[in-house]
Amino acid sequence: MGNWLIRNATIVTMDDGRRVLTDTDLLIEGNEIKSLHPSGTGPSELPEDRVIDGSGLVAIPGFVNSHTHCAMTLLRGYADDMPLMPWLQERIWPVEMKLSEEDVYWGTLLGIAEMIRAGVTCFNDMYHYFEAAARAAIDAGMRAVVSGVLLAFLPDADERLDRAIEFARDWKERGDGLVVTMLGPHAPYTVPDHFLQRVVEGAKSAEVGIHIHVSETAGEVADSQRDFGQTPVERLDRLGVLDATPVAAAHCVHLSDGDIETLAAKRVGICHCPGSNMKLASGAAPIPKLLAADAVVGIGTDGPASNNNLDMMEEVRLSALLHKLQSGDPTAVPAWRALEMGTRGSARALGIGDRVGQIKPGMKADIALIDFRRPHLFPRHDVISHLVYAARAGDVHTVFINGRPVMLNRELQTLDEPRIFREVTDRLERLT
Amino acid sequence: MGNWLIRNATIVTMDDGRRVLTDTDLLIEGNEIKSLHPSGTGPSELPEDRVIDGSGLVAIPGFVNSHTHCAMTLLRGYADDMPLMPWLQERIWPVEMKLSEEDVYWGTLLGIAEMIRAGVTCFNDMYHYFEAAARAAIDAGMRAVVSGVLLAFLPDADERLDRAIEFARDWKERGDGLVVTMLGPHAPYTVPDHFLQRVVEGAKSAEVGIHIHVSETAGEVADSQRDFGQTPVERLDRLGVLDATPVAAAHCVHLSDGDIETLAAKRVGICHCPGSNMKLASGAAPIPKLLAADAVVGIGTDGPASNNNLDMMEEVRLSALLHKLQSGDPTAVPAWRALEMGTRGSARALGIGDRVGQIKPGMKADIALIDFRRPHLFPRHDVISHLVYAARAGDVHTVFINGRPVMLNRELQTLDEPRIFREVTDRLERLT
Numbered sequence: 105m106g107n108w109l110i111r112n113a114t115i116v117t118m119d120d121g122r123r124v125l126t127d128t129d130l131l132i133e134g135n136e137i138k139s140l141h142p143s144g145t146g147p148s149e150l151p152e153d154r155v156i157d158g159s160g161l162v163a164i165p166g167f168v169n170s171h172t173h174c175a176m177t178l179l180r181g182y183a184d185d186m187p188l189m190p191w192l193q194e195r196i197w198p199v200e201m202k203l204s205e206e207d208v209y210w211g212t213l214l215g216i217a218e219m220i221r222a223g224v225t226c227f228n229d230m231y232h233y234f235e236a237a238a239r240a241a242i243d244a245g246m247r248a249v250v251s252g253v254l255l256a257f258l259p260d261a262d263e264r265l266d267r268a269i270e271f272a273r274d275w276k277e278r279g280d281g282l283v284v285t286m287l288g289p290h291a292p293y294t295v296p297d298h299f300l301q302r303v304v305e306g307a308k309s310a311e312v313g314i315h316i317h318v319s320e321t322a323g324e325v326a327d328s329q330r331d332f333g334q335t336p337v338e339r340l341d342r343l344g345v346l347d348a349t350p351v352a353a354a355h356c357v358h359l360s361d362g363d364i365e366t367l368a369a370k371r372v373g374i375c376h377c378p379g380s381n382m383k384l385a386s387g388a389a390p391i392p393k394l395l396a397a398d399a400v401v402g403i404g405t406d407g408p409a410s411n412n413n414l415d416m417m418e419e420v421r422l423s424a425l426l427h428k429l430q431s432g433d434p435t436a437v438p439a440w441r442a443l444e445m446g447t448r449g450s451a452r453a454l455g456i457g458d459r460v461g462q463i464k465p466g467m468k469a470d471i472a473l474i475d476f477r478r479p480h481l482f483p484r485h486d487v488i489s490h491l492v493y494a495a496r497a498g499d500v501h502t503v504f505i506n507g508r509p510v511m512l513n514r515e516l517q518t519l520d521e522p523r524i525f526r527e528v529t530d531r532l533e534r535l536t
Numbered sequence: 537m538g539n540w541l542i543r544n545a546t547i548v549t550m551d552d553g554r555r556v557l558t559d560t561d562l563l564i565e566g567n568e569i570k571s572l573h574p575s576g577t578g579p580s581e582l583p584e585d586r587v588i589d590g591s592g593l594v595a596i597p598g599f600v601n602s603h604t605h606c607a608m609t610l611l612r613g614y615a616d617d618m619p620l621m622p623w624l625q626e627r628i629w630p631v632e633m634k635l636s637e638e639d640v641y642w643g644t645l646l647g648i649a650e651m652i653r654a655g656v657t658c659f660n661d662m663y664h665y666f667e668a669a670a671r672a673a674i675d676a677g678m679r680a681v682v683s684g685v686l687l688a689f690l691p692d693a694d695e696r697l698d699r700a701i702e703f704a705r706d707w708k709e710r711g712d713g714l715v716v717t718m719l720g721p722h723a724p725y726t727v728p729d730h731f732l733q734r735v736v737e738g739a740k741s742a743e744v745g746i747h748i749h750v751s752e753t754a755g756e757v758a759d760s761q762r763d764f765g766q767t768p769v770e771r772l773d774r775l776g777v778l779d780a781t782p783v784a785a786a787h788c789v790h791l792s793d794g795d796i797e798t799l800a801a802k803r804v805g806i807c808h809c810p811g812s813n814m815k816l817a818s819g820a821a822p823i824p825k826l827l828a829a830d831a832v833v834g835i836g837t838d839g840p841a842s843n844n845n846l847d848m849m850e851e852v853r854l855s856a857l858l859h860k861l862q863s864g865d866p867t868a869v870p871a872w873r874a875l876e877m878g879t880r881g882s883a884r885a886l887g888i889g890d891r892v893g894q895i896k897p898g899m900k901a902d903i904a905l906i907d908f909r910r911p912h913l914f915p916r917h918d919v920i921s922h923l924v925y926a927a928r929a930g931d932v933h934t935v936f937i938n939g940r941p942v943m944l945n946r947e948l949q950t951l952d953e954p955r956i957f958r959e960v961t962d963r964l965e966r967l968t
Contacts, residue, residue, distance in 0.1 A: 180914075181921035185870035218911035382857035383925070385866040412925040413912045418850075425814035425854075426861075434817040438617035479650040480845045480929075482612075482957060483964055489613035493815070493844035497912075498930020525914060532915055 108132040108509065109150045112143045113158025113473065114487060118165050118448045118462045122440060124487055130163060132469040135280065135507035139465050156512075160477040161501055162487055164443070165461050166225025166470040167416035168450035171315075171354040171375035171404030173231045173253075174240075175203075175211030177218070178528065178535065179409040188321075188384060196409060199535050200232070207535065208233040210527040212240035217519050219414045220246065222497035223472030225505045227414075228352055228375070228404065228454050230288040230315050234271055242279035245510050245518045247470060249352070249454050250275070251288030251315045256299045265299070269306040276312065281468075282506060284456060285310075286352065289345075291317035292336040293324050297343060304344045313350040313455055316340070319363070320355035321386050337363035346370040350455030354404065355380075356394075357387045364390065368399040373453025376445065378422040380406030388430045391423065391437060402450030403442075415497045420446040424492050439492040468506055475501040540564040540941065541582045544575045545590025545905065546919060550597050550880045550894045554872060556919055562595060564901040567712065567939035571897055588944075592909040593933055594919055596875070597893050598657025598902040599848035600882035603747075603786040603807035603836030605663045605685075606672075607635075607643030609650070610960065610967065611841040620753075620816060628841060631967050632664070639967065640665040642959040644672035649951050651846045652678065654929035655904030657937045659846075660784055660807070660836065660886050662720040662747050666703055674711035677942050677950045679902060681784070681886050682707070683720030683747045688731045697731070701738040708744065713900075714938060716888060717742075718784065721777075723749035724768040725756050729775060736776045745782040745887055748772070751795070752787035753818050769795035778802040782887030786836065787812075788826075789819040796822065800831040805885025808877065810854040812838030820862045823855065823869060834882030835874075847929045852878040856924050871924040900938055907933040 110130040117123045129146030131138040139146070183195035208231065219227060226247035229237050234252035241248035252268040255261065265287075272285040287310075289295045289303045307314050319325055319336045328336045337359065340346050346366065354375040356367065367374060376389050394401050403423055405414045424442035428434050451461030460470045474491065476482075478499060481490045503511040510518050542562040549555045561578030563570040571578070615627035640663065651659060658679035661669050666684035673680035684700040687693065697719075704717040719742070721727045721735045739746050751757050751768045760768045769791065772778050778798065786807040788799065799806060808821050826833050835855055837846045856874035860866050883893030892902045906923065908914075910931060913922045935943040942950050 177911075178915065179917070180926060181916075181918040184918070184921045184925065185867050187866055191866075214911055214914065221911065379857065382861040383866065385860040385864050385868070387864075388861065408926075412921065415912065415928070418853075418928075421850075422857075425811065428817040429814040429820065429858075432817050432819075434619055434623075434815065435617050436817070479609075479646055479653065479953065479956070480847065482646065483610065483960055484613075485611070485968075486613040486616070489616045489844065493616065494612060494840075496847070496850075496928045496930055498928055521911065524911070528915055536917075 107150060108154050110156045110158045110163060114162045115463055116162060116164045117464060118444060119464050132507050135468055137463060137465055137467050137469050156502060161473040162476050163463060163471050163473050165447040165463050166472045167223050167446050169224050169227040169404050169414060169416055170352060170402035170450035170453050171377055171406060172227050172229055172414060173407030174215035174227060174229050175208040175231050176407035176409040177215040178211040180412050202535050203232060205233040205236045207531050209236040209240050210531060212237045213244060213524050214528055215414055216240060216244045216246045217516060217521055217524060220503050220510050220516060221500060222415050223500040223503060224416050225470035226460060228315060238275050238283050242282055245505055245508050247282045247505055249284040249286055251286040254289045256295045265302060269310050272312040273310040280506060286313045286315045288315045292339055293327060300343045300345055307348045314345060314348040315352040318353040318356050319358045322358050325358045335360055335363055337366055341366055346372055352453055357381055357389045359390055364393055364397050368397040371400055374399055374401045375404040375453055376401060376423060377404045377406040378426050379419055380410050384410055388426055391427050392431055400452050401445050402453030403446040416446050417495055417497050420492055439488045442492050443488060469504050471504045472500055473502040474499050539582060539586060541587045542590045542595060543587055546594045547895055548594060548596045549896060550876060551896050564939050567900055569895060569897055569899050569901050588934060593905040594908050595895060595903050595905050597879040597895050598904045599655050599878050601656050601659040601836050601846060601848055602784060602834035602882035602885050603809055603838060604659050604661055604846060605839030606647035606659060606661050607640040607663050608839035608841040609647040610643040612844050634967050635664060637665040637668045639963050641668040641672050642963060644669045645676060645956050646960055647846055648672060648676045648678045649948060649953055649956060652935050652942050652948060653932060654847050655932040655935060656848050657902035658892060660747060670707050670715050674714055677937055677940050679714045679937055681716040681718055683718040686721045688727045697734060701742050704744040705742040712938060718745045718747045720747045724771055725759060732775045732777055739780045746777055746780040747784045750785040750788050751790045754790050757790045767792055767795055769798055773798055778804055784885055789813055789821045791822055796825055796829050800829040803832055806831055806833045807836040807885055808833060808855060809836045809838040810858050811851055812842050816842055820858055823859050824863055832884050833877050834885030835878040848878050849927055849929050853924055871920045874924050875920060901936050903936045904932055905934040906931050
């Protein structure tokens with residue numbers, strides 16, 4: 105892995121001091137950020153091919169995509185602008201029934217290529233064939249939190265749960281620590297109490313967290329009240345799900361004030377997916393209230409079949425825009441808060457805030473360098489404002505994950521894009 | 537100018553048949569689209585350096601930015617996340633007071649560089665020093681609708697109006713037809729009745745349209761009801777403003793059902809700016825209702841100080857997402873409708889729908905080629921869906937305006953970007 109020096113960059117640290125350092129050198133040693141120095145005072149003995157000229161570039165902690173179903177790249181644009189149930193029943197599920205493990209592997213690689221190009225250095229995935237997703241992440245040098253999706257109505261649900269627990273135990277920290285595992289019960293409304301209790305026990309025994317969809321639609325909350333006399337959050341709390349560490353709760357759109365208190369008190373990671381929630385007309389999550397309650401809030405893209413990309417810059421921008429509109433307050437979710445949610449906040453939501461999400465010595469070197477030598481990022485009155493309100497994924501120049509350069513000057517280093525395109529094309533002939 | 541052949545592209549025609557043509561050759565002759573042919577059956581006698589390999593590229597009518605204040609690039613990110621009045625009074629206006637004509641020229645060029653890179657081929661501008669904006673557009677080879685901003689409270693308001701009328705008459709169709717002129721009374725609340733009547737007369741005599749902000753905030757509508765007993769739309773209608781041809785009405789966020797009827801009946805061009813309306817917490821325009829009433833609806837970015845970019849792809853996507861959320865209906869504003877609003881709809885809103893906004897023989901050759909050989913635009917289940925829900929401005933590969941290539945394979949052909957950066961930097965030292 106060796107050492108790398110990024111010279112003369114602007115560094116958005118995302119640390120407690122919210123520091124933005126200009127003219128700074130950043131030294132990577134092994135898989136970690138070793139040190140930061142005023143330009144020219146850092147180490148100079150590195151060979152030229154290990155030094156990156158950071159002039160005009162802005163380094164940020166890589167984006168952490170806190171909720172997705174990555175292999176659904178295969179179904180990007182396959183059906184849009186439809187109500188949820190016909191979309192699922194007539195279009196998505198029939199294709200998903202035919203998916204093989206290798207289809208998921210290649211679909212995941214396609215999504216990882218897209219994410220690396222967009223400065224995303226970690227994703228939290230819930231899908232079928234979890235081993236394939238973990239394998240794809242390791243092969244790409246991508247950090248990933250992986251959980252298999254658990255749906256109680258499947259005929260082999262119990263067997264799948266056993267395999268998921270085994271996977272969670274065995275694959276934890278594989279790939280030089282790139283892979284983190286969780287259990288992925290799909291949602292309160294697809295998993296009954298007794299099954300959720302088995303998931304809680306399994307997570308405890310494997311010492312892993314839980315990734316679950318929570319209160320995405322108003323209908324789901326109404327059904328829960330009708331069937332259980334509780335909101336989904338209240339029910340998950342009763343069943344001990346919220347005591348797992350960590351819990352990554354995707355969406356959390358329709359919450360009562362009591363739900364917000366509970367989620368904040370239990371340090372549940374909220375995975376806010378504004379683009380998907382808008383596209384599917386699910387609603388707007390109460391992010392300003394959650395932030396005011398000091399909840400742990402991250403940002404995710406949701407799957408590319410319902411987004412339709414894995415672009416965290418877009419989601420960060422939407423997070424800043426949407427809640428201004430919803431609250432009628434142009435000061436709601438200011439730029440820094442939005443960027444923090446998409447990086448450090450997401451890392452905390454996934455229980456890995458101690459290793460990624462900030463640029464400071466001792467953290468894993470997960471870094472995206474953004475090219476600011478572009479007319480839409482000029483003049484540079486405010487770097488944070490530009491990252492949130494003006495930049496786009498195509499501005500990402502270079503990406504490190506775990507100290508390894510996975511993209512240098514827009515060239516992917518670990519993935520063979522033409523091969524991925526060919527594999528996906530061939531597989532879709534059978535699937536669609 | 538000469539001829540150009542784009543060979544073997546996919547063409548989104550945006551014509552009445554909503555046709556998407558694959559494997560098609562497109563011939564440009566002079567400043568017009570001459571013909572479309574199935575690949576290989578088109579003319580073959582063009583020299584090699586006049587042929588563009590369109591394999592993997594998708595041609596769309598260039599985006600038309602129906603409302604902006606382009607030179608406000610100078611103030612991009614200068615102040616954000618603030619309530620409107622302190623933002624204007626404490627931050628924006630003090631700098632604008634110091635602007636010179638040459639500052640506006642270079643700020644406009646910066647914005648044009650950004651827009652060309654983002655596939656925008658025409659913009660509708662309202663700002664100080666209108667001649668500078670028109671000059672910048674002609675120098676860049678950019679299509680522009682230009683109106684000087686008219687504020688009745690300025691001490692020399694009458695003189696400015698006279699100059700604006702003169703400009704509108706003299707500059708019309710300059711630059712081989714690139715420049716279209718209008719009069720730009722800022723908004724109903726900054727221009728009293730007698731002044732608006734003079735604008736209407738001036739527009740009539742110069743045979744130009746009117747560009748104006750309308751009903752952007754709830755407060756503006758309430759004030760109008762209090763002061764005039766009419767909504768801003770009703771008042772503009774009473775004063776004859778809506779009888780100008782065309783009228784480009786920016787924002788139109790807060791409309792009564794009667795306003796919607798009036799705007800549709802008068803064929804007023806609605807310039808929808810979702811990003812700005814969200815960022816400034818102004819509200820969500822009733823776009824589904826306007827479309828149902830068969831109103832003329834386009835899309836704009838608003839100025840880059842309140843957006844903070846000139847990225848029409850982002851605004852098109854927001855238009856598709858925002859109204860699904862607002863209506864609770866995931867089928868609202870489907871992808872095609874959104875893309876149509878950002879191209880053909882905007883062109884119609886500016887009264888130039890007869891010359892741009894579609895790819896068909898006889899139209900001016902304003903074309904953006906989008907590079908689909910990207911992981912986030914793969915697989916290609918649906919080109920329109922990808923353009924609206926997955927693409928980003930950085931995917932724009934080549935741009936023609938009025939038959940002239942202004943960007944080839946991401947290289948600007950008419951603008952010197954480093955010079956623009958230098959000029960803007962130097963000017964900001966005095967301004968900020």
